[in-house]
Amino acid sequence: CAAGDKTPGCSAYLSKRGNSIRQHQGILQEGYTQYHADRHHDTDNPDGIINMGTSENKLCYDLLHKRLTQPDMLDIDPSLLQYPDWKGHKFLREEVASFLSHYCASQNPLKADNVVVMNGCGSIFSSIAAVICDPQDAILIPTPFYGVITEDVHLYSEVKLFHVPLDCEVTIKPNLLAKLMVSLALKGLIIRAVILVNPHNPLAEIYTPKEMIAFLEFAKRHELHAIVDEVYMLTVFDESATFHSVLSMDSLPDPQRTHVMWGISKDFAMAGLRVGILYTENRDLVEALDQLGSFHGVPGPTQHQVARLLQDRDWVNEFLPENRRRLKTAHNYLTGELQSMGVPYLHRPAAFYVWADLRKYLREPSFAEELSLWRRFLRHKVVVSCGQAFSCSTPGWFRIVFTDQQQHLQLGQFRVCTVTPLGTRPSDESKKSVKEDGADPDNAVIVNSTLSPQSKSSEQLKEKDSPVPDTTPPASEEFELLDCEASKPTESLSSLIGVLRNQIHSSDWLEKNTPELSAGEDPEILDVFKDLLQRAKK
């Protein structure tokens, strides 16, 4: 849309940029908007939407309510009602530094001056993108990834994400990096940074220190900022697994370009409190972010409350284990249900979600079909997140959030199961556990409605080669995918799970492959690469 454009859907009141912002629709947003208009409530709106899409922890409100209503939370010093230090009140930055020093097991005490507080990690992504990138520059991100980062760096800051697929075969070819750099040169893209989310979103994978170092070394070699998002650091609910923060490392490869994000949305189950944290030793970055701080300010009383929480180690040391216990129980419940449905999934010991393979419910392996399945879930009043929202290269994967009361999970799971597996023909063997439900506009049938823990191999419900045509989708199903780099489905993969597991651990391919580039075995590629570096420095 240009300004004054009369095209339907274009607003004459908005600029070209404004129209673009208005029309920007992340895939997750549609479900989120519908959810907010029709939220499930046990008594007031029992038919409302169950949200298993948004990554929120709804398991600990009792603990939080009890603590947040203590009298110390209401202490209102006059300075809290005045304009603040836009990097965050010093008392809060000190508490954050002390808290992270302890819980990240840093070698030396972290410093309050290196802490920046903003209203959420989205704001931190947006403001970092604005100050380390120029418009149209790009940031590398491994896929699949938490898709909202696309909007975080783009809406205000006009920075693109360049997707590096870690979940498909091409990533492990030896000269990928060189090819990547050539393709970037052709596109005229300047890469400024690379983002890593650990524990991973949506895979819930935890990177090993070795993998993380390889990643940071790669960033250093290319003079890229490394933005490490550790918002799920304290959600590891299996004692056999250990999370290692970048802040615990003896020495960072490139400390001036290494920036760690954290927040209370996930680890303290309070996404609605809007508090995100950046830790960086780079003074220039802190100063630049300070300038943008007034757009991302956190209320003084909220800063006080968060400082009180972090300071109250007795409470924290009760809350965190209890939270992890509840996470584990909920995870067990959901994964048990998935197993009983014969749905393969990644079994991981962290975060609020599982990455599940619903390919057997697709009529054909396409993203349009994945979206259609996602919409069918939504019409049945359950929101989950489909793989394309994370730029997954293979259609049919979904992120399912398990951090809700069991009766909600149960209801959500029931609704998921009422959605027709349209790829399943009436004649096939899965029909044995399927009941027709003629009243449903989608010709829905109930699969496995008892949710009994029966063992069923994924083969039983696998894709059929002759799908039943869908009923005509309503016009509202038109949907445009934005900012989603087209990735090739990798049909040749025998098992995506195995590949995902292997390849997520193969992120040191960057390290392995770079020397051959640096050694200049292919002079042409090296030239392009050098040219790119030059450009980046301009």
Next chain:
Amino acid sequence: CAAGDKTPGCSAYLSKRGNSIRQHQGILQEGYTQYHADRHHDTDNPDGIINMGTSENKLCYDLLHKRLTQPDMLDIDPSLLQYPDWKGHKFLREEVASFLSHYCASQNPLKADNVVVMNGCGSIFSSIAAVICDPQDAILIPTPFYGVITEDVHLYSEVKLFHVPLDCEVTIKPNLLAKLMVSLALKGLIIRAVILVNPHNPLAEIYTPKEMIAFLEFAKRHELHAIVDEVYMLTVFDESATFHSVLSMDSLPDPQRTHVMWGISKDFAMAGLRVGILYTENRDLVEALDQLGSFHGVPGPTQHQVARLLQDRDWVNEFLPENRRRLKTAHNYLTGELQSMGVPYLHRPAAFYVWADLRKYLREPSFAEELSLWRRFLRHKVVVSCGQAFSCSTPGWFRIVFTDQQQHLQLGQFRVCTVTPLGTRPSDESKKSVKEDGADPDNAVIVNSTLSPQSKSSEQLKEKDSPVPDTTPPASEEFELLDCEASKPTESLSSLIGVLRNQIHSSDWLEKNTPELSAGEDPEILDVFKDLLQRAKK
């Protein structure tokens, strides 16, 4: 700075945009930063900086503290800890609509759907600029104006303010508007909107409904969005004055392009709570702002608290009159002191500041000298705001905030008085009330140290034609003025106060002059104008 630039002051870690953001220094910011590093406190830091620069109301903490610590403030519903509707929780938007319907005396009830809540009015300026303008477009603003708006629309959104001087002679020449449009065409500027702050900042002037209508009609004629900032609407402390909100008008000239801003920073004396409000009937704008809402979210518990406050009409109806009473007392005190010093000022019945004429303390009528005086104040631990921060066209005017405890005003005023009036020669008549203070590095002398309410005409301390040379200023006094359109000092004005008062009331010159443009008396100008409109529509 370009990326990788080795120039001193340029950061190799930041992009060109990032360096520009980092180096962007509003004039008020320097004082604000120093203030935050060295705040005055009666007992802990009695030698710290007194802040008479930041427009905060520090007179009502007792009332606010009492209300904010009531148990109803701590009610934490689980939904408050979850991701919100990014336009603001519906319960808050409903309270805001109801509150503004009453206090703005709207003809019909205002609607919750037209309300957008963000973390402060700076965020609202930033996000509106992003969606109604493209980068490098401009917004008109009458000068002098609250200078921070420059950063609000520029840092993220790269929108320029185009200054329309209301305080200098050129504005009332008949064909100014035509000239303005020609100059904009030459500069390639596209104007999208016009901003009006009412009550005015820094003049504290209240626009009459007739003036406001003239302004809105002007905006309509040129298809400009009219952004009306009414954040001081409830601070009118003189009963003889009446504020008329745009929301009270029977019918707006162009309702789809009229957007009203409000917040609790000023009217409820809680700048630190970070709550700004937009009221607009334009759905496209609301939808576009919703997309940017995640960068400007307000914590759920804060939204609850604000809703409770606005809902508690008994408390509001006690708070507002008491606040106005205190504002009036503080205003009386400060203006009495100014009168006793023979400092001319605009006597206005609203807001937190007075606009004072300190030209007699300048050695020469230049902005460099104004800045030097401002720095001298800062070295004597008092922050005020100098006129150039508001793009005032005449050097020597300062905005002085009076909304602080009397002992702080007294101390601030004392410190102001310890600064040498360097333009005053030892031989002149004002020396009668001056004591030398040799110990002061600035050769400071105390003017009128008793602060007695003696009557002294402004003539007594007027500028001298042969100023005493300053001591060599420290290197730190180097300062670059950014985003400040160069305005010509208007030496010919006999009395700036009179002109300001007259001209602020002459804003209907826009209306008067436009017909002659529309009538096309000057075909060349009309062509340029048409061309501009065409461009704007592209």
